[in-house]
Amino acid sequence: MINGTKPQSQQESTLLHEIIEALDFNLELKLEYNQISQLKVGLYQVLKDNGIKFE
Numbered sequence: 001m002i003n004g005t006k007p008q009s010q011q012e013s014t015l016l017h018e019i020i021e022a023l024d025f026n027l028e029l030k031l032e033y034n035q036i037s038q039l040k041v042g043l044y045q046v047l048k049d050n051g052i053k054f055e
Helices: 008-026 032-048
Strands: none
Touching: 008 032
């Protein structure tokens, strides 16, 4: 569960991180933690730059 008391941007970032971890597990990608984190940062930036909201 994502902590609803954290800032919105942190909640959104955490959600993306968890989604990537789930994909990594289910698809057996065997990504390293730093790779998951880098994907999260890149994906989050693309979504924000394009006005995509987490609603």
